[in-house]
Amino acid sequence: xxxxxxxxxxxxxxxxxxxxxxxxxxxxxxxxxxxxxxxxxxxxxxxxxxxxxxxxxxxxxxxxxxxxxxxxxxxxxxxxxxxxxxxxxxxxxxxxxxxxxxxxxxxxxxxxxxxxxxxxxxxxxxxxxxxxxxxxxxxxxxxxxxxxxxxxxxxxxxxxxxxxxxxxxxxxxxxxxxxxxxxxxxxxxxxxxxxxxxxxxxxxxxxxxxxxxxxxxxxxxxxxxxxxxxxxxxxxxxxxxxxxxxxxxxxxxxxxxxxxxxxxxxxxxxxx
Numbered sequence: 001x002x003x004x005x006x007x008x009x010x011x012x013x014x015x016x017x018x019x020x021x022x023x024x025x026x027x028x029x030x031x032x033x034x035x036x037x038x039x040x041x042x043x044x045x046x047x048x049x050x051x052x053x054x055x056x057x058x059x060x061x062x063x064x065x066x067x068x069x070x071x072x073x074x075x076x077x078x079x080x081x082x083x084x085x086x087x088x089x090x091x092x093x094x095x096x097x098x099x100x101x102x103x104x105x106x107x108x109x110x111x112x113x114x115x116x117x118x119x120x121x122x123x124x125x126x127x128x129x130x131x132x133x134x135x136x137x138x139x140x141x142x143x144x145x146x147x148x149x150x151x152x153x154x155x156x157x158x159x160x161x162x163x164x165x166x167x168x169x170x171x172x173x174x175x176x177x178x179x180x181x182x183x184x185x186x187x188x189x190x191x192x193x194x195x196x197x198x199x200x201x202x203x204x205x206x207x208x209x210x211x212x213x214x215x216x217x218x219x220x221x222x223x224x225x226x227x228x229x230x231x232x233x234x235x236x237x238x239x240x241x242x243x244x245x246x247x248x249x250x251x252x253x254x255x256x257x258x259x260x261x262x263x264x265x266x267x268x269x270x271x272x
Contacts, residue, residue: 014060015134015264016163018091019156020257021053022131023164025098027186028105029120029127032113035185042182044105045171046164047120050127051098057091086133094130097123131160134264151204152267158197163260165190166253173250187240187249190256194237201233220266228266232259 028046031039101123104116132153165186172183205212215224236252236259 010060010064012265012268014057016261017053018057018134019131019160020163020167021050022127023160024168025050025127026124026161027165027168029124032120033117038181041177042168042186045168047102047105049167051102054091054095054098090126090129094126097126128157132157150207151200155200155204158200159260159263162190162193162197162256165193166256169253170250178249191240194233198233214270215266223262224266227262228259231255232262
């Protein structure tokens, strides 16, 4: 008999915020390397947001393990065969990149910009890993549904990119910078990220076949179809495409964040 992992909301939040961290850093690094002066707020917001999310993820991981000593032991003794150990190390390494990038973006010294940009291009790799490895971790188990979900890592990565963009849009809106060119660029990018996520989700379900029943027809079906597919993907995409509607530009971003959380919740809780 397969043992079900004792995972709960702490792990769901860890997966969700880790995806935002990786996605936000990716957006900031792309804007930093290929954008202009008008994208400065996007760069700063993305780097700082990723750092804050990583810090929260670290605290969630410590709380889930029970004691700080267990987390320190995991960090001090790297085990390449243990996915949790790899995840803890990658969280720390990515945290270092996010810290350096954030510090350099806040310094105001544009003479350091070339160094910051080079660092960010390497940091993107670890950001991608953090955003997608949680899905790979689940699919590497022997438990039904998870083990059959071969595209889970790619789906989590696409969701991380989308939620990272949505989180940056939300912060820019709250700071009064929604009229800037950077905000519009992030929203356009998120539109394509949502489309990619929809395609990956469809392929995810097709490849799962009957194994997708816990999501599509089981107890989590209403939350999956209503919370993720409709509220988290289709509605924000339609609202974004129909930009003439008198709806605050931040509403699609909030819905995308809700969908990103629901995705991880229904996937994790199928075996909770």
